[in-house]
Amino acid sequence: MHTPSFHPPARVLMGPGPSDVHPRILEALARPTIGHLDPRFVAMMEEVKQLLQYAFQTANPLTFPVSAPGSAGMETCFVNLVEPGEKVVVCRNGVFGGRMVENVARCGGVPVVVDDPWGRPVDPQRLEDTLEAHPDARIVAFVHAETSTGVRSDARTLVDIAHRHDCLTIVDAVTSLGGIELRVDEWGIDAIYSGTQKCLSCVPGLSPVSFGERAVEKIRQRRHKVQSWFLDLNLVMGYWGSGAKRSYHHTAPVNSLYALHEALVLLQEEGLENAWERHWRHHHALREGLAGLGIEYVVDEAHRLPQLNAVRIPDGVDDAAVRRRLLEEYGLEIGAGLGDFAGQVWRIGLMGHAANARNVLLCLSALRAVL
């Protein structure tokens, strides 16, 4: 056996993530590794925290990237905030709400599910009714931008309702961070997690999280130990916290953090609002082009994500064959449907660096050629 080095084919990534990584981020990624307790590295960690605070629009001191992908960021929120026996209301309108339910159950929590149809946002009234029926609920969890359906829910309103019922909130912002308006402090979100491989245009593998004061207080005063050692924030805070002395918890993914730092520097250079606007602009161009091809959106216009365009596969079209041809002939990746939408829906991403005019044209021309 003599395995040669791997050279990836040239692709344009317009699926549900990973999205195309900016060349400056790849360059940062490849800089020489230094120690995870090196004073220069620790100084960079402080910058990552500040830059993430900007991206999340928060002043939360406990804002940092978990050393694993978004689903570990999700688990970080649940294992730290849910105590065994606690009732957690989960709004489910796609795959990731379903994953939240799994998380609650595995923490020993009692999930109460508010179901909305795939392709629809979470219904605030239904959340309100559920909370009235379950006054002992302690947490409300929902997905801001459902990657499986391309739906945006009204995070601000849902958080307000949760707070009026004395619940903390856990928000999935994996696909929203850096792509659409998201204001953690103004909206009062208590715990939030995201991913690096979507609208930040960074490599996959890290999950930025942020926790507000009440969430941190709850974690500090837990009655049961957090079931995960790796994700226990009471321990992780010793490394990522703001104390003078960093204590070793686990070896940080040094190079991935270089990449995230650069991704956030790029976001700061562009300006957060400008990045949000750019996602809308290219989404509108793509939408016009798709309409010209007779391709329809799954989601009502009012609730669409600009960065994730879920569209119906036209009748009589072979899903897998089209995606294969796009990939093989044009090096273009678009996403398949997930879960209930498998075989019926394509997910066309315009995320981060990939949200640009060139990609919109490529996607439309290639679809026209193949269909």
Add this chain to the structure above:
Amino acid sequence: MHTPSFHPPARVLMGPGPSDVHPRILEALARPTIGHLDPRFVAMMEEVKQLLQYAFQTANPLTFPVSAPGSAGMETCFVNLVEPGEKVVVCRNGVFGGRMVENVARCGGVPVVVDDPWGRPVDPQRLEDTLEAHPDARIVAFVHAETSTGVRSDARTLVDIAHRHDCLTIVDAVTSLGGIELRVDEWGIDAIYSGTQKCLSCVPGLSPVSFGERAVEKIRQRRHKVQSWFLDLNLVMGYWGSGAKRSYHHTAPVNSLYALHEALVLLQEEGLENAWERHWRHHHALREGLAGLGIEYVVDEAHRLPQLNAVRIPDGVDDAAVRRRLLEEYGLEIGAGLGDFAGQVWRIGLMGHAANARNVLLCLSALRAVL
């Protein structure tokens, strides 16, 4: 706030890890990101599995890298193999044995601890006695190469004892994989985890694991769901398993996997036994030089790790000041003592690509200059 890009200082990494990353690995890391379900990426994943089987010396089909650092690899083993109420014997002779005890408790297992002094290997007789006293124990866990103390324990013998008492074995090989002799199949290890940032010279952030047939059987027949969704091998197998169809579980850390692939290609090019021999050769050179400086090892010669040289800080020497001068004046990182050894011990790594003649000379000359 305008944060500039981060440029790490030039370092030589001779601490307990991360170790110097080979330039070819950094180059692979920076290749353009492709989709985690792209057929070309999936083919690369198969190669990573085969190359890891070679590195671990195993034919286990369930051999793959967990998408998070070594401590998540540890947790993967415990949350999947320990059922609530089960008795687990943990051999503890350093920090990482202690972390195993924490893991057992957080899984609802009942830890039975076999303590050996820091700087000493696990005593097989003590394990034997403990297993006789606890015939209901189901698992034995120990650390092959204790990164906190520089000690090598006799994995083969410990596994034999465990098996004679009908226990499965979980082995920490974070610092041993690629550095010293390790033969998963020949020694009969049931579950093992490692890290990428030690003797594989790869970037930190992944944890190669391997599970034998009996371990997989136990995981498949669990009575309780695995408490971690992210680390549940029953789910992860759908993505990393050998079936024709890959199902999405989480977004794989694509670029880190490019890097691991290249690290394993390098290991294959050199040959595993040659890599082990190289670690010993440079260790012997370092040992001679340290003796010339009057610096003593913590561990008896028979149980030393060539890749992690734990030495006593000479009397009257200021630990932090020396390490700071090495770092600032020579760009050389060596490791501080951890836990019981803090302030008393330095840990000099010769891991992977960093185990070379140039580094041995640099380390000895710099120590001579500074002391």
